[in-house]
Amino acid sequence: MSQGSINSDLAKERQKATFNVENLSVLLHGGPAKLKRKRYIENLVCEDPFYRQLKPWSYCSIEEQYENALIKHIHAKEQIEKHGIKDRNDLITYKGSAFPHEADPIAINTSMFIPSLEQQGTEEQKAKWLPLAYQEKIIGTYAQTEIGHGTFLRGLETTATYDPKTKEFVLNTPSLSATKFWPAGLGKTANHCVVVAQLYTQGKCHGIHIFMLQLRSLEDHSLLPGIETGVIGNKFGFGTNDNGYLKLNSVRIPRDNMLMRYSKVLEDGTYIRPENPKVTYGVMVLVRSFIVRNAAVLLAEACTISIRYSAVRRQSELKPGGIEPQILDYQTQQYRLLPLLSTAYAFHFASTNMTETYERISQQIEGGRLDQLPQLHALAAGLKAFTTYASSAGIEVCRICCGGHGYSHASGLPKIYVSAVPGCTYEGENTVLMLQVARYLMKCYREKQQGKSLPGFVSYIGESMEKKSLMGADVSFTCLIKAYKHRAARLIEEAAKQMQSFIQAGSPAHVAWNKSSVQLFLAANAHCHLFCVENFIDSIRDCKVDSNTSKVLNEVCQLYGVHGIIENLGEFMQDNFLTGHHVDYLQKKMLTLFELMRPNAVALVDAFDFPDHKLESCLGRYDGQVYQALYDYAKMAPMNQTEVHSTYYTHLRPLMSGDSKL
Amino acid sequence: MSQGSINSDLAKERQKATFNVENLSVLLHGGPAKLKRKRYIENLVCEDPFYRQLKPWSYCSIEEQYENALIKHIHAKEQIEKHGIKDRNDLITYKGSAFPHEADPIAINTSMFIPSLEQQGTEEQKAKWLPLAYQEKIIGTYAQTEIGHGTFLRGLETTATYDPKTKEFVLNTPSLSATKFWPAGLGKTANHCVVVAQLYTQGKCHGIHIFMLQLRSLEDHSLLPGIETGVIGNKFGFGTNDNGYLKLNSVRIPRDNMLMRYSKVLEDGTYIRPENPKVTYGVMVLVRSFIVRNAAVLLAEACTISIRYSAVRRQSELKPGGIEPQILDYQTQQYRLLPLLSTAYAFHFASTNMTETYERISQQIEGGRLDQLPQLHALAAGLKAFTTYASSAGIEVCRICCGGHGYSHASGLPKIYVSAVPGCTYEGENTVLMLQVARYLMKCYREKQQGKSLPGFVSYIGESMEKKSLMGADVSFTCLIKAYKHRAARLIEEAAKQMQSFIQAGSPAHVAWNKSSVQLFLAANAHCHLFCVENFIDSIRDCKVDSNTSKVLNEVCQLYGVHGIIENLGEFMQDNFLTGHHVDYLQKKMLTLFELMRPNAVALVDAFDFPDHKLESCLGRYDGQVYQALYDYAKMAPMNQTEVHSTYYTHLRPLMSGDSKL
Secondary structure (H helix, E strand, C coil): CCCCCCCHHHHHHHHHCCCCHHHHHHHHCCCHHHHHHHHHHHHHHHCCHHHHCCCCHHHCCHHHHHHHHHHHHHHHHHHHHHCCCCCHHHHHHHHHHHCCCCCCCCHHHHHHHHHHHHHHCCHHHHHHHHHHHHCCCCCEEEECCECCECCCHHHCCCEEEEECCCCEEEEECCCHHHCEECCCCCCCCCCEEEEEEEEEECCEEEEEEEEEEECECCCCCCECCCEEEEECCCECCCCCCCCEEEEECCEEEEHHHECCCCCEECCCCCEECCCCHHHHHHHHHHHHHHHHHHHHHHHHHHHHHHHHHHHHCECCCCCCCCCCCEHHHCHHHHHHHHHHHHHHHHHHHHHHHHHHHHHHHHHHHHCCCCCCHHHHHHHHHHHHHHHHHHHHHHHHHHHHCCHHHHHEHHHCHHHHHHHHHHHHCCCCCHHHHHHHHHHHHHHHHHHHHCCCCCCHHHCCCCCCCCCCCCCCCCCCHHHHHHHHHHHHHHHHHHHHHHHHHHHHCCCCHHHHHHHCHHHHHHHHHHHHHHHHHHHHHHHHHHCCCCHHHHHHHHHHHHHHHHHHHHHCHHHHHCCCCCCHHHHHHHHHHHHHHHHHHHHHHHHHHHCCCCCHHHHCCCCCCCCCCHHHHHHHHHHCCHHHHCCCCHHHHHHHHHHHHCCCCC | CCCCCCCHHHHHHHHCCCCCHHHHHHHHCCCHHHHHHHHHHHHHHHCCHHHHCCCCHHHCCHHHHHHHHHHHHHHHHHHHHHCCCCCHHHHHHHHHHHCCCCCCCCHHHHHHHHHHHHHHCCHHHHHHHHHHHHCCCCCEEEECCECCECCCHHHCCCEEEEECCCCEEEEECCCHHHCEECCCCCCCCCCEEEEEEEEEECCEEEEEEEEEEECECCCCCCECCCEEEEECCCECCCCCCCCEEEEECCEEEEHHHECCCCCEECCCCCEECCCCHHHHHHHHHHHHHHHHHHHHHHHHHHHHHHHHHHHHCECCCCCCCCCCCEHHHCHHHHHHHHHHHHHHHHHHHHHHHHHHHHHHHHHHHHCCCCCCHHHHHHHHHHHHHHHHHHHHHHHHHHHHCCHHHHHEHHHCHHHHHHHHHHHHCCCCCHHHHHHHHHHHHHHHHHHHHCCCCCCHHHCCCCCCCCCCCCCCCCCCHHHHHHHHHHHHHHHHHHHHHHHHHHHHCCCCHHHHHHHCHHHHHHHHHHHHHHHHHHHHHHHHHHCCCCHHHHHHHHHHHHHHHHHHHHHCHHHHHCCCCCCHHHHHHHHHHHHHHHHHHHHHHHHHHHCCCCCHHHHCCCCCCCCCCHHHHHHHHHHHCHHHHCCCCHHHHHHHHHHHHCCCCC
């Protein structure tokens, strides 16, 4: 096999696809112009000799990974200017392509520091700091999480106490558990940050507020007085990022350094509260919509790698004495991979919907209408939790489906996993978020009980429905949606009743809540699952593609709906809504869908259109030359640069000759 | 809080435990003498200043990890000799304590190279090589897996062709996909290996056989002619080990280098086949029993870390405005952690049973009785797959339950995970193993249909049973076992019938098998699950402990049984064996068990008796001083040894001043 040729199994897979891959790619990427632009930008990175000459990340030490990320940041900045890339999506494409599955230590300056200033700063504050931050003359980070405090913001301990004599705030870390911990870029890179701290003025605490703080000298990067910072040490992933800690010992900042667009502290220390505290939810929702998008993309990448490899890899035998089959021909391999592929598609459409919903509701918020905010907040929180759980677990399944080679960094999968799984924790711990969704659902349920009508997507709650599914052997979309609605509605009602019964038995509300929280979690989960199923069905019903592509998308969507019921069967059967014969239909349907999707599996991952350099995978290469790539990866290992490793002389030889002395 | 004091929350947890932790530890470790001995050995490592002065593994480069592992190997060898440690369990304890969650690059000399010689070598061969290997005058590895071939041994491509003229075998790697890949220690450490290759003599292939091969010169460690080897490159974990690749180009070895205890090639090239090829199954079963043990231990370690941390960590609020509760008080946290704790206990007892069964049946095999071998083989394969899946997924749940800090290597959990999860792949890929179990179960089912009686643990297959569960609100052990038996028996029968119907419809047997393999997998999984439940119940029924401990173990066991049904509800409900009201009982029971187990959670993990140095975790420390430990870990980071990192001068300052030039 010469380099550059396509593995013959993979070539055959592409020939036998029943639809036009390009048509589906166009659909997934929002039209031919957007797809073309995406490819143009990715090609800038792919063909740039600068990126090609860098050592593979997995052969770099932590300090090399960090240094390379800085170098890449500088190069990327130059290229972005040179090519005049300004659109937000284009920038995301360029950065995602240049920094696959890792975090540039200066990225947080753009993603959190600047938005905080833009949204929380007064006009004067913005004029003072934003130009410097845009040009990276100052480099900022966002210091919120503390070593002892995460998702629960009210628990933060860092204090900012106003001193009217000097018109300054005094920042302090009052205890070990108040140490800021985890902020990206904080260890060695940032010289500024916005700090989230409890505001004290006139002897009273007014809760958390945001303060601008210079950390390091702009002359020589030395730490300013009262400031202790450093990296938090090595982690599961993100070796490129110097996540840091910060201790503050009576650090004084001018009054003007409190970001005062909403709340204010006057010179004499008088506190003015904000008009509408909810208005800052917008950023949080936006960040969560990025996380949902990321969960969808990362799962799609893992599916691409694992499915292409499963078409190339031949192993064992089906027919005794026959040739080794492609492992994708084993039903058990299809059972693990095809539902994940359908999930990646479902999450793609969920993410698209969420972005559109965010944009629509944001405009209403800008216009002063806040009534849809709770709905948007619940959608963002729920989808963030639902997709990150499923995506990260799914990526590991894809990795394990690649057998031993999945464990090598050559597969690219470990890095995808460690970049995905923190999404379950950051920007709101998933369980906490699911319980926030549950709180919203309980409110909806109560309102429905009181005769109020519920907005769009939650309107099914408390509606009277069929007691038994009418599902037939064809397992129609209508019956699928009804089943998911029934399950979610039932679990919501059960959670509400369970809470009620604890309260009637004398429990205080918060105890009843905690005692029902497993049930509440399951209800919220079922609600999010329903959203993904119904939205998938709606999305492909409305989309404009040729009939062949449409047929294939229908199969993928059916599998998502069918498999989701089979995986959670008890919740659909507990009240006999589904019965044994429905389950027979569903199981048969699933196996039929495996057979229908099998010939299109490779084409369906090709349609995601990930360039090889973004996957960073020997197993997921478009050309399928996996063994040559694994061998080449091995040859590059630093330890292979000498035939005899230095430890032979220092340790092995003495050990073998029996005279090792340590 | 001074160093050395116990976190007050953790101290209270220990005070409120309802049983004597030491009694349970004694039970888990096989009696007071064994527990004492275990502690003595672990203490040798803990108190040895040599181990304490090593840099934490996560701050080492790959080459430092490798070198440190060699140094530790040499030191450990000296200490083991000095302290006269000879018993196999004692050696495992010492090594496990000195090398937590990592692989010494010479360990494979003991675990695979020497056993291969012992079992496959003739007396002359053993006399020639074993003394050298025991003394580590030669260092060997075991080269089986190829880059294109894993679990399916018949697919291996490496050839050993006998040349009667020179009385030598000629070893070759006939293609890229035949490259040996993954063997531990092969890259830089080993100078010998046993190679698994297809034997050709007199123009005929006789399948795979084992050959002794010298890789490197004993003078200077240089590679011998025709041999190419090196490391395979960096991986998800096991940085200490130089897993390697090997290519052979017409390497000649003497005829005597074929391990000829069973098969033989005579001087003229005549092949003599072995008398009983099954006899070599023993080692495989033994290795799998170690993997089951390891899966149990690693999950128990992860539970220890996550449960201790959940007792120390305070976050959010239950009562509005109240103090932040220990996160272990949230029902959702209990829902994630307590079933895993019960699983760790279940796997402990499953592993103990398997070791005992192995020893009992091995003696029969030594005595020439092979009739119980299929049963033992199915047990080993099934438990290996069942426990490694559940343990590795569970470890990740424990990690995510620690929030953000779980992602830091300071938590110890990422390293535990990456040491556990390859267990799903090596020594038989889990899906393949589960299908081997299914094959055994299908054979049992057929035999029962033919009126034969089945041996012990599979005797439930094909028996007539109740159509509906008699389970009441108390959820008795009897009803639990019946439910698991019913589910397994039903799934086995369904798989058999499904296959039969495909065959009747004209499918060849191998097609019917593949088309039924999801169902077969589920049947095998249910069978293994039943084993773990029933064995747990039997083990605690028979064990001798005081009544308080016994009561707590009963609760843990009930939770394992109850939660397992709730997680797999559909499989118990599909034929109405369990109905909605049973599910109500089970769900109530589960919540009740959470409340009963909550006060004992910390004591239950303390009873596993893991010393701190083995957990390598800031979060799982016995004293609960987690924040101080995280801070200390951060301070140690190499990047924190200077206030201003060198990249400031080379990259950051030029970037900020706008004159960066790459």
